[in-house]
Amino acid sequence: MASTAADTVKKTGYHHGSLREALIDAAHELVSVSGTDGFTMADACRAAGVSTAAPYRHFSDREDLINALASKGFTILSERTQTALDAHPLGSTEAIIAMGQAYVQFAIDESALFRIMFGRPGHTHDGPVDSECFGILLKAVENFLSVHPALKQPVMSVAVPLWTIVHGAASLLIDQNFAVMAPDTDVDALVAETTQRFLTGVLAEAGQS
Amino acid sequence: MASTAADTVKKTGYHHGSLREALIDAAHELVSVSGTDGFTMADACRAAGVSTAAPYRHFSDREDLINALASKGFTILSERTQTALDAHPLGSTEAIIAMGQAYVQFAIDESALFRIMFGRPGHTHDGPVDSECFGILLKAVENFLSVHPALKQPVMSVAVPLWTIVHGAASLLIDQNFAVMAPDTDVDALVAETTQRFLTGVLAEAGQS
DNA sequence: CTTGAATGTTAGCATCACTTACATATGTTA
DNA sequence: TAACATATGTAAGTGATGCTAACATTCAAG
Numbered sequence: 298m299a300s301t302a303a304d305t306v307k308k309t310g311y312h313h314g315s316l317r318e319a320l321i322d323a324a325h326e327l328v329s330v331s332g333t334d335g336f337t338m339a340d341a342c343r344a345a346g347v348s349t350a351a352p353y354r355h356f357s358d359r360e361d362l363i364n365a366l367a368s369k370g371f372t373i374l375s376e377r378t379q380t381a382l383d384a385h386p387l388g389s390t391e392a393i394i395a396m397g398q399a400y401v402q403f404a405i406d407e408s409a410l411f412r413i414m415f416g417r418p419g420h421t422h423d424g425p426v427d428s429e430c431f432g433i434l435l436k437a438v439e440n441f442l443s444v445h446p447a448l449k450q451p452v453m454s455v456a457v458p459l460w461t462i463v464h465g466a467a468s469l470l471i472d473q474n475f476a477v478m479a480p481d482t483d484v485d486a487l488v489a490e491t492t493q494r495f496l497t498g499v500l501a502e503a504g505q506s
Numbered sequence: 507m508a509s510t511a512a513d514t515v516k517k518t519g520y521h522h523g524s525l526r527e528a529l530i531d532a533a534h535e536l537v538s539v540s541g542t543d544g545f546t547m548a549d550a551c552r553a554a555g556v557s558t559a560a561p562y563r564h565f566s567d568r569e570d571l572i573n574a575l576a577s578k579g580f581t582i583l584s585e586r587t588q589t590a591l592d593a594h595p596l597g598s599t600e601a602i603i604a605m606g607q608a609y610v611q612f613a614i615d616e617s618a619l620f621r622i623m624f625g626r627p628g629h630t631h632d633g634p635v636d637s638e639c640f641g642i643l644l645k646a647v648e649n650f651l652s653v654h655p656a657l658k659q660p661v662m663s664v665a666v667p668l669w670t671i672v673h674g675a676a677s678l679l680i681d682q683n684f685a686v687m688a689p690d691t692d693v694d695a696l697v698a699e700t701t702q703r704f705l706t707g708v709l710a711e712a713g714q715s
Numbered sequence: 716c717t718t719g720a721a722t723g724t725t726a727g728c729a730t731c732a733c734t735t736a737c738a739t740a741t742g743t744t745a
Numbered sequence: 746t747a748a749c750a751t752a753t754g755t756a757a758g759t760g761a762t763g764c765t766a767a768c769a770t771t772c773a774a775g
Contacts, residue, residue: 311723311770332627334543338763348724350765355722359763408627416625418541418617418681431687457688458700462667464683465674472627474673478640479666491667494707501706521740521753547732557755559734564753568732 317355319345321365328366328409333416338362363413364420370410371426377403378433388444390496396437397463397488404467405484411471415464434460441496447503455499462491526564528554530574537575537618542625547571572622573629579619580635586612587642597646597653599705605646606672606697613676614693620680624673643669650705656712664708671700 313319323344327336338359342349356362381399385392404411414427438456442448466488469475475482522528532553536545547568551558565571590608594601613620623636647665651657675697678684684691 312721312772313723316722337761339761349763350725351723353764412625415678415683416621416681420682427686453688453690454699457684457691457696458671458703460688461674461678461696461700462671463674464678465670465672468624468677469670469673472625473629474624475666477636479662479669481662482666487666487670490663491670491704494667494711495700495703496707497710498703498706501710502703525753546730548730558732559756560754562733 313345313347313351316345316347316351317365320352320355320362321369324362324366325369325410328413329407333409333412336363363417366410367414367417367420368426370407370414371430373407373410374400374403374414375426375430375433378430382433382437388440388442390441390493393437393441393459393496394489394492396434397459397466397492398485400463401467401470401484401488404471408471411467415468431460445500445503448499449503450499458495459492462495463488466491522554522556522560525554525556525560526574529561529564529571530578533571533575534578534619537622538616542618542621545572572626575619576623576626576629577635579616579623580639582616582619583609583612583623584635584639584642587639591642591646597649597651599650599702602646602650602668602705603698603701605643606668606675606701607694609672610676610679610693610697613680617680620676624677640669654709654712657708658712659708667704668701671704672697675700 320341323341324336327340327344338352339349341362342351345351352362356365377399378396381395382392385395434456435452438452438459442450442452442455466484470482470484475484529550532550533545536549536553547561548558550571551561554560561571565574586608587605590604591601594604643665644661647661647668651659651661651664675693679691679693684693
């Protein structure tokens with residue numbers, strides 16, 4: 298975690314100064330420790346040192362605060378995947394794999410955030426931040442396809458499966474389903490091998506190697 | 507849903523007769539309608555026509571009831587995947603794909619159940635039912651591998667990626683992430699194509715076609 | 716300096732999960 | 746059948762929760 302609730306500008310007297318951010322940071326910490334459901338408004342208020350009514354000046358309700366947290370998560374995830382991409386040649390298989398591994402690593406490091414971002418059916422995505430996140434994947438796939446001119450597949454027909462693979466790996470891992478059913482799973486290797494095999498299959502469709 | 511809370515043996519006088527099952531069915535319905543979190547003990551009690559203290563004669567707490575629901579889910583999922591497998595030749599690629607599609611279809615039909623089964627980090631799996639569920643996949647992969655003798659891969663190195671693919675597809679779909687980012691996604695085709703490409707990649711490793 | 720908007724507080728509501736003490740039914744044994 | 750232990754229900758209460766309403770304080774613009 299980059300910042301903590303304690304880091305956030307302290308309350309001085311009657312007014313807090315930056316309650317909104319302090320509450321988001323507090324929620325982030327609480328959620329990281331106690332899980333997505335283990336977070337209560339009251340706890341966040343105690344952490345920020347304000348009364349239990351104060352948050353409602355900044356957030357319409359509990360879900361509104363959680364949505365703000367989700368946006369923060371998408372911003373972090375975008376940074377992480379972009380950084381991973383930039384470390385490898387444009388359009389290379391390694392770049393695609395590294396991006397996928399960064400996605401999974403984010404899910405590990407920020408599992409509560411990850412669940413909040415992707416695991417709430419009714420979540421109203423606020424466009425910009427998460428579209429940008431998906432856009433990074435699309436761009437990467439476009440670059441991959443342009444390196445292999447024989448491939449005629451639409452970008453989405455490659456991007457969506459890739460997302461599916463890494464999201465499945467991340468979800469199964471952080472919800473401890475591997476721990477129960479396949480405890481020896483090395484998730485980095487899983488992502489690398491599965492992505493590699495998938496891309497091999499894609500190239501095979503075009504008669505490439 | 508096969509049964510409803512209303513179906514369950516009615517309460518006659520002081521004693522209910524089958525409160526445990528009635529509560530599980532009620533929870534199943536509530537969760538299907540209002541989502542995993544939208545379920546309260548109080549609602550389940552109202553549906554079953556008992557006081558709010560009654561459930562605690564049958565379940566230690568709320569989570570215990572939810573665990574019972576999860577077990578029910580694993581039983582249903584096992585039936586579904588086994589049925590899908592049985593409809594295709596032993597060890598065929600079609601069988602593997604059909605099983606994956608059945609997994610995703612279950613997630614669609616019983617999304618709340620699916621989340622309860624796989625989406626709770628602290629969930630204490632009760633062995634039998636969910637191990638059996640995973641065992642069906644393992645058996646299917648064993649059959650696939652024995653049809654392709656050149657393949658030397660361990661069962662798990664094929665089974666885990668397959669699980670990853672279908673779980674990713676199911677999760678992204680039911681949590682409406684496709685609806686936001688990739689609205690045109692046909693999840694049956696996604697599973698079929700991705701599985702096919704992955705298996706092509708696996709076969710390529712052994713120099714097969 | 717005044718005044719209005721922003722941001723905080725206190726007190727309270729309805730609901731929730733869960734507990735305790737008590738009531739009723741069931742079934743086994745005499 | 747009578748008596749009793751056990752299983753299963755109820756009523757009432759506890760502390761916590763999300764959220765609201767009414768009121769208090771501070772800030773910032775004229």
